Every structure is written in structure tokens, then in C-alpha cells.
Amino acid sequence: MTRVLVRNPHSGDRKRSLRAKELAEKRGFDVRNSTAPGETLTLAREAAEEGAAAVVACGGDGTLNEVVRGVDEADGLGRTTLGVVPAGTGNDFADNVGIRSVEHAFKVLDSGRERRLDMGMVRTSSGRTDVDERPRPFLNSCVCGLTAEASTRTRPDLKKRLGVVAYVLSTMQHSRGFEGLQLDVRAGENRDPVWQGEAVMLLVGNGRRFPGEARRQANMEDGLLNVVIIEDVPAIDYLSKGAADKLLRRGASHLTRVKVPHLVVDASKPRQFSLDGEMVERRHLEADARQGAMRFAVGESYQPTPEETRADR
Numbered sequence: 001m002t003r004v005l006v007r008n009p010h011s012g013d014r015k016r017s018l019r020a021k022e023l024a025e026k027r028g029f030d031v032r033n034s035t036a037p038g039e040t041l042t043l044a045r046e047a048a049e050e051g052a053a054a055v056v057a058c059g060g061d062g063t064l065n066e067v068v069r070g071v072d073e074a075d076g077l078g079r080t081t082l083g084v085v086p087a088g089t090g091n092d093f094a095d096n097v098g099i100r101s102v103e104h105a106f107k108v109l110d111s112g113r114e115r116r117l118d119m120g121m122v123r124t125s126s127g128r129t130d131v132d133e134r135p136r137p138f139l140n141s142c143v144c145g146l147t148a149e150a151s152t153r154t155r156p157d158l159k160k161r162l163g164v165v166a167y168v169l170s171t172m173q174h175s176r177g178f179e180g181l182q183l184d185v186r187a188g189e190n191r192d193p194v195w196q197g198e199a200v201m202l203l204v205g206n207g208r209r210f211p212g213e214a215r216r217q218a219n220m221e222d223g224l225l226n227v228v229i230i231e232d233v234p235a236i237d238y239l240s241k242g243a244a245d246k247l248l249r250r251g252a253s254h255l256t257r258v259k260v261p262h263l264v265v266d267a268s269k270p271r272q273f274s275l276d277g278e279m280v281e282r283r284h285l286e287a288d289a290r291q292g293a294m295r296f297a298v299g300e301s302y303q304p305t306p307e308e309t310r311a312d313r
């Protein structure tokens with residue numbers, strides 16, 4: 001059975017990616033290298049269409065997202081094992097499924113251990129009713145409130161520590177007139193109201209939790225999205241060490257947290273949403289947790305039901 005490694009040769013420091021190529025070839029993987037942005041999606045789609053038993057992303061979270069999209073476009077999620085070799089700068093998802101290094105990733109793939117994991121799925125549109133695009137997966141998070149400008153200004157150390165939240169903190173620090181998000185957030189089949197008003201940030205997590213929570217890894221098998229809405233910015237220094245923890249402090253009056261299978265978000269005008277780091281500007285967004293949609297190769301330390309502390313509930 002063919003195992004395909006879809007490799008972004010430009011991710012991370014490139015060295016780990018080269019090491020991965022070497023290990024993959026030794027093990028008989030069919031290694032396919034991308035030559036341009038976006039090509040990992042096409043390579044993954046083709047591999048799944050050809051009936052590959054496993055399609056493995058070699059790169060960071062951006063590459064993994066494209067690979068999963070490609071397999072999904074080939075309607076191959078049910079029959080293809082997905083995997084990841086962490087060779088990017090940010091390897092959040094690999095961390096969350098217990099994959100510790102390039103070498104370890106191949107051991108995991110050889111072990112055959114896999115779990116059915118939830119996948120976040122998003123449909124967006126520019127209007128209120130015309131949901132007009134093919135849904136797109138996200139594995140880690142979907143975040144609203146970011147600007148592309150902020151991502152270029154964000155300090156690398158902050159990015160490393162806080163991930164996507166760093167972009168938001170940076171936005172708020174840098175732009176004096178940060179424009180709040182006028183949002184109407186609803187959940188479930190009946191679109192029950194969850195929250196309405198002016199928010200500074202909306203975070204929707206599939207594979208991960210956000211700062212302020214006891215654990216990083218979320219439950220990826222419960223069919224639920226972790227939603228956090230932050231309203232009104234308290235007077236704090238956004239770039240200080242504890243800023244994210246203060247913002248996301250449990251029980252804080254400016255926070256709303258819910259776990260739902262389906263979420264509907266309407267903004268008063270088009271806003272930036274980041275899907276695993278890729279930006280789209282839209283007014284309307286619907287997010288679903290597709291329970292057990294992915295067959296994913298996981299490490300031995302992966303916990304199907306990460307124990308929740310009282311503070312997580």
C-alpha cells in the first residue's frame with residue numbers, strides 16, 4: 001500500500017524537512033515535493049485520488065492544513081490515514097497528537113496507531129444568507145480579529161509563546177483605534193443566541209485550547225468546538241508577559257466560553273478570520289466540528305480524553 005509524503009521543502013529551518021525526506025525514502029514512502037505555494041494541496045488531492053493508504057504532511061501547521069484540504073477535496077478522508085512530520089516553525093497540531101520530532105513521526109507512522117479525530121469545518125460568505133463556498137477545514141483554530149498587518153509586526157518570541165493570540169495582542173497594541181468586532185454569535189441547529197455585541201476577539205478551537213486554560217490540548221474526539229469570545233478590553237499592557245492569561249482568565253466578566261458542535265457568526269461588515277493561520281475576509285461564517293472525520297496517526301502520549309480540571313469546564 002502506498003504511503004505518500006507531501007513535503008513543503010521551504011518549511012521551518014529546511015534541515016528537518018531534508019532529514020524527513022531521507023527517512024521517508026528509506027522507508028519506501030513516495031516523497032512528493034511542492035514547488036510553489038498552494039501546491040501541497042494539489043499533491044495531497046492527487047495522492048488521495050490515486051488511493052494512497054496514507055497521506056502525510058511534512059511541514060508546519062500551514063502545510064498540514066493544505067494536505068488535509070487536498071484529501072478532503074478528493075473525498076478521501078474516510079479511507080486515507082493522515083499523518084504529520086513536524087518540520088515547520090509552528091507544529092501545534094503535531095504537538096497535540098503526541099508527535100515529538102521528525103524521527104518520532106516515522107515511528108508513529110510505522111506503529112499503525114491511529115485515532116478518529118474531529119475536524120473543524122468552516123463555510124463562509126460575504127453576505128448574511130448566501131453561504132456560497134466549499135467548506136474549508138481547520139485543525140487547530142479559527143480566529144477572528146486579526147489583521148494581516150499585525151502578523152508582520154508580531155514579535156517572533158510572542159508568536160512562539162502565544163501562537164495566534166499574539167497577533168491579536170499585537171494588533172491591539174499597535175493600532176490605537178482597534179475597531180471592535182460587531183458580532184452576532186449563535187449555536188446549534190436552531191441558531192440559539194450565544195452572544196451579541198462588540199468583541200475584541202473570537203476564538204474557535206478544534207485541536208487546541210487557548211492561553212488561560214489549564215491544558216493546551218483540547219478533546220479532539222468530542223465533536224465540540226471550544227469557543228471563546230472576549231469583549232471589552234481591560235486596561236492592560238497587551239505585550240506584557242501575563243497579558244494573554246489576564247485576557248483569558250477564567251471567570252472574568254469580559255469572557256464568554258461555550259462548547260458547541262455548530263457555530264454561526266455574523267459580523268456587521270467583512271472581517272479577517274484566520275483558519276490555522278491563513279487569512280480570509282468575510283462577514284458570515286459557520287463552523288462545525290465534524291466528529292471523527294479524520295483518521296490520524298497519533299503518538300503514544302496522545303490522550304483521547306485529556307482530563308479536564310474543574311477550571312476547564
Ligand SMILES: Nc1ncnc2c1ncn2[C@@H]1O[C@H](COP(=O)(O)OP(=O)(O)OP(=O)(O)O)[C@@H](O)[C@H]1O
Nearest residue numbers: 011012035036037038059060061062063088089090
Ligand atoms: N514550494 C513552496 N514554496 C513556497 N511556499 C510553499 C511551498 N510549498 C508550500 N508553501 C506554502 O508554505 C505555507 C506553509 O508553510 P508551513 O506551515 O509548512 O511552514 P512554516 O511557515 O515554516 O511553519 P508554520 O506555518 O507552522 O509557522 C503555505 O502557505 C504553503 O502554500
